[in-house]
Amino acid sequence: MATMGGRRWLIVIGAVMLDVALFIPLYSGLIGSLTPGDHIGSPSLYPRYLHWQNFVEIWQKVPLAKYMVNSMMYAGAACAIAVVAALPAGYSVSRFRFVGRHGFLFLILTTQMVSVSMIIIPMFRSLIAMNLFDSAFAVIVTISAMPVPIVVWLLKNYFDTIPVELEEAAAVDGCTRVGALFRILLPVSIPGVVTALIIAFTTTYNQFFIPMVFLSSESKYPALVGVYTMAAELVPPWHLVMAASLVVLIPPLVVFFVCQRYVMGGLTAGAVKS
Amino acid sequence: MRKVYPYLFLLPSLTLLTAVYLYPLADLVRTSLYDAHTLAGLKAFVGLANYRLIMSAEFLDVLWKTLVWVGLSTPAAMLVGLAGALLLNQEFRGRNFLKVMAFVPWTIPHAMIAVFWRWLIHPYYGMANHVLLSLGWVAEPLNFLTVDSAMFTATGMRVWKGAPFALITLLAALQTIPREMYEAAEVDGAGPVRKFVSITFPMIRGIFLTTALVTTIWAVVTFDMLWVLTEGGPLRATEILPIAIYKKAFFLYKAGEACAMGVVGVILVALLGVVYFISLKGTKE
Numbered sequence: 001m002a003t004m005g006g007r008r009w010l011i012v013i014g015a016v017m018l019d020v021a022l023f024i025p026l027y028s029g030l031i032g033s034l035t036p037g038d039h040i041g042s043p044s045l046y047p048r049y050l051h052w053q054n055f056v057e058i059w060q061k062v063p064l065a066k067y068m069v070n071s072m073m074y075a076g077a078a079c080a081i082a083v084v085a086a087l088p089a090g091y092s093v094s095r096f097r098f099v100g101r102h103g104f105l106f107l108i109l110t111t112q113m114v115s116v117s118m119i120i121i122p123m124f125r126s127l128i129a130m131n132l133f134d135s136a137f138a139v140i141v142t143i144s145a146m147p148v149p150i151v152v153w154l155l156k157n158y159f160d161t162i163p164v165e166l167e168e169a170a171a172v173d174g175c176t177r178v179g180a181l182f183r184i185l186l187p188v189s190i191p192g193v194v195t196a197l198i199i200a201f202t203t204t205y206n207q208f209f210i211p212m213v214f215l216s217s218e219s220k221y222p223a224l225v226g227v228y229t230m231a232a233e234l235v236p237p238w239h240l241v242m243a244a245s246l247v248v249l250i251p252p253l254v255v256f257f258v259c260q261r262y263v264m265g266g267l268t269a270g271a272v273k274s
Numbered sequence: 275m276r277k278v279y280p281y282l283f284l285l286p287s288l289t290l291l292t293a294v295y296l297y298p299l300a301d302l303v304r305t306s307l308y309d310a311h312t313l314a315g316l317k318a319f320v321g322l323a324n325y326r327l328i329m330s331a332e333f334l335d336v337l338w339k340t341l342v343w344v345g346l347s348t349p350a351a352m353l354v355g356l357a358g359a360l361l362l363n364q365e366f367r368g369r370n371f372l373k374v375m376a377f378v379p380w381t382i383p384h385a386m387i388a389v390f391w392r393w394l395i396h397p398y399y400g401m402a403n404h405v406l407l408s409l410g411w412v413a414e415p416l417n418f419l420t421v422d423s424a425m426f427t428a429t430g431m432r433v434w435k436g437a438p439f440a441l442i443t444l445l446a447a448l449q450t451i452p453r454e455m456y457e458a459a460e461v462d463g464a465g466p467v468r469k470f471v472s473i474t475f476p477m478i479r480g481i482f483l484t485t486a487l488v489t490t491i492w493a494v495v496t497f498d499m500l501w502v503l504t505e506g507g508p509l510r511a512t513e514i515l516p517i518a519i520y521k522k523a524f525f526l527y528k529a530g531e532a533c534a535m536g537v538v539g540v541i542l543v544a545l546l547g548v549v550y551f552i553s554l555k556g557t558k559e
Contacts, residue, residue: 115495
């Protein structure tokens with residue numbers, strides 16, 4: 001038993017070390033964000049300063065508030081569009097058996113593999129053709145398509161778990177298909193829809209490449225592009241860059257910690273099922 | 275009317291996916307056959323000339339960089355993820371906390387990851403050099419982003435992002451293995467290595483393979499992270515395919531050639547996708 005105890009400790013130490021290693025970049029960022037600008041040249045392993053002033057200055061010296069509002073607006077609108085578009089599709093493939101159903105599901109999986117980085121030029125060409133360069137609207141519509149495939153899958157899987165008898169009973173009472181979707185299925189599917197919204201929000205909030213290429217006015221930048229612009233300066237004000245970076249992480253991190261069961265469950269559903 | 279319903283319900287998502295993915299995909303192939311300017315548009319049909327133009331030593335170098343990037347980062351991320359999953363598959367207090375914490379890097383936007391890494395490895399201000407100097411392992415601050423070192427640094431960053439994903443999916447797979455299998459093996463006198471080779475790995479092989487393929491595809495199409503870290507530099511040291519396409523189109527305005535490179539990329543990803551689908555089928559049976 002003594003050796004078993006020893007092995008156990010090795011496992012715990014190993015797991016803790018892995019976690020510590022994974023947190024080093026964030027920890028070093030936190031220390032940087034708490035260092036006064038004129039002391040940024042003397043790095044340290046532990047926080048020698050607690051210069052919270054940096055977290056005040058980022059709102060004054062950088063249009064961070066503008067960036068954050070833009071990000072929330074783009075991600076908020078885009079995740080709503082994504083879920084509204086994906087919802088009927090998830091319903092359709094869950095409830096009907098029709099010619100082309102497998103084709104549609106295959107298409108969904110395929111689009112998930114088409115990466116923006118390969119088709120950015122045709123996307124940009126369409127943008128120019130429609131005179132939508134530097135338009136927030138174009139950014140919102142484009143990024144709203146990113147989470148659609150995964151959201152369709154997610155909702156389909158969720159609807160699959162709800163007995164179809166509920167809707168059949170409603171049909172007997174004279175409810176139409178569309179009526180059944182809205183009055184019967186949706187109210188009992190709130191958890192599934194919330195998960196879909198969360199995943200769609202994180203996906204759209206994390207978009208960087210599309211807004212970077214589509215937008216030219218700084219006042220329209222989402223937070224990721226804004227902070228990148230700060231960090232891309234010749235001599236970036238690192239203490240402010242780090243403070244801003246941490247603020248930018250807040251929405252996805254809050255979403256993750258509040259909903260980590262859903263998020264990790266969604267990711268691993270495939271793994272456990274097969 | 276009832277027969278039309280299923281299709282009507284697909285319309286919103288189909289419209290969106292067609293506008294954002296499928297039409298651009300078709301336009302990618304078309305543009306690759308034209309002499310085209312990124313802003314001015316198509317000029318003249320040139321057939322496969324763009325493909326001949328890009329088949330240069332320069333492009334082969336880009337493909338080689340892409341291969342190095344994927345070939346280093348994917349196996350490393352899978353190994354770190356597997357090690358972490360095996361550790362966290364043991365019973366101990368606080369295990370769930372460590373599992374959730376290990377997943378945090380995965381939730382951070384790619385572009386932000388690179389900003390944090392640039393700060394961490396900053397030659398004069400960064401914590402990495404501070405530690406190396408304090409320990410006396412180096413006499414001068416190391417530059418982690420030289421022509422020779424940038425790719426390794428970038429790979430490290432990619433592993434930092436990818437390992438948590440592998441960890442979580444592999445851990446979920448590990449937890450489906452019935453404990454009785456190990457107990458039976460122990461009765462037969464099997465040691466830890468023997469158990470891993472005969473039970474653990476065969477049981478998670480399917481998930482391992484699909485996770486590795488997804489990680490590979492994501493690595494091939496990486497843009498955000500590398501762009502923010504190095505913009506493909508220094509001197510093209512980290513210029514993988516997506517970066518090369520972007521530079522060709524938006525710095526040199528050679529849209530035709532850039533699209534030809536895009537088609538090569540799409541074919542590459544499609545081949546990986548075919549393998550992925552086959553492996554998915556394999557794990558379901």
